[in-house]
Amino acid sequence: MTAETRLSNDAAPKMTARDVSVYYGAKKAIDCVSIDVSQEHVTAFIGPSGCGKSTFLRTLNRMNDTIANARVDGAIELDGENIYAPSMDVVQLRARVGMVFQKPNPFPKSIYENVAYGPRIHGLAAGRSEMDAIVEQSLKRAGLWEEVKDRLQESGTALSGGQQQRLCIARAIAVEPEVILMDEPCSALDPIATAKIEELIHELRGRYAIVIVTHNMQQAARVSQRTAFFHLGNLVEYGETSEIFTNPRVERTKDYITGRYG
Template sequence: MNTNNAPPPVGSNQPPKMTARGVNVFYGAKQAIKNVSLDVRADEVTAFIGPSGCGKSTFLRCFNRMNDTVDSARVEGEIKLDETDIYAASMDVVQLRARVGMVFQKPNPFPKSIYENIAYGPRIHGLAANKTDMDGIVEGSLRRAGLWEEVKDRLGESGTAMSGGQQQRLCIARAIAVDPEVILMDEPCSALDPIATARIEELIDDLRGKYAIIIVTHNMQQAARVSQKTAFFHLGTMVEYGDTSTIFTNPSEGRTKDYITGRYG
């Protein structure tokens, strides 16, 4: 394990919720991520930006071991949740994914009712002792996702019958129903219209501080709006990482400036 690759200091009084040190990712012989180190803090939204194929989604998937589902994938280095090495042999991956939830690019509600979409995770993890408890979890999760008033009278209807924007907020509600500590979002607005995108961005802002949030986005304006820290990736390397305002107004690396000003990507 390579633990000597500390990220550049970017000030926050909060201790890191997750840390990555010297992370390399390979798909077979091809290296997709090269020696990346950064900290993720609970009181911030961290955005990963960069051109298509630069490795930002691959790196995101390292934080809840989603790359384990790819036979050819190999992850080297160290990633910790608090002080726990998430790649340790003793790590329960099911429990890890309850603590580090994920929202995918395309809304993927279960083919179940709105209620059952939310209740599924808490039921598996034994978070509700009875129906009253479960009702409270479902309502609370939908409220935090800004959906309760829209769906409270049709909880028995299918989640797949909702609009795209509602489906994505349902997926966010499903992720937070198991009381995670970190939420990973892989381009959560790329399939949505501008109005639905604005709702998701408002939701991310509302959730900041309750969860550590990492968002992958191609939309640089979105990264500037919702995040406090930004990491710019290019060809599998993290070129620059720091305060979002600095990355967008005064980047220290020429490649970052070229990408942000539209010279490539």
């Protein structure tokens, strides 16, 4: 099925997906999805539970590789480079395309070591002073520095849920990714922590291409400029967020947004 797509003339996309299908064994979870992801805009994936939005998100940094019976057909490119090519270094890909998960998952290490882990593995710091600078800058970008600067050696797991999620975002951006994928990053958080994450997404917009999966339509309306509606493994409609929410062209989109199902 071809999605209804309507966008103004955007700059060259950061990532492109063309005719992407995902299978778990014989079951087709995603059916022939094509979409562009822009650096300039936050893109939200919405749809009812089980519609395929998180499955498709995971194709963008090959997280489905970790599932034994998963198979991905079609083409996905990052800056014109096929991320499923045999020559693609998956470790480097996941540094370029970072992931923030639904449930905060800090390492059982200090706050400092949580952020320093990726830069250390990828050799991004020549010494302690450079690493200190990366950790500080990453925590500042994640809006967490002022809250933790005097407790960097405490365990990351001792932070509140919202702080843990911002620590995970700091950990993701410490390796200077180009794309950040967020899989329902606020679903386990209270409203105050959620507001901080949403504010952070606004601040990070433009520095990184950001894709967020959310079951919260109000959140999608608040944080994104582009929205893709998924249903039963299909991309039904994709366009400017304001248009999708006020003037959807496909009846299924309208029914979902108006609460007739979900």
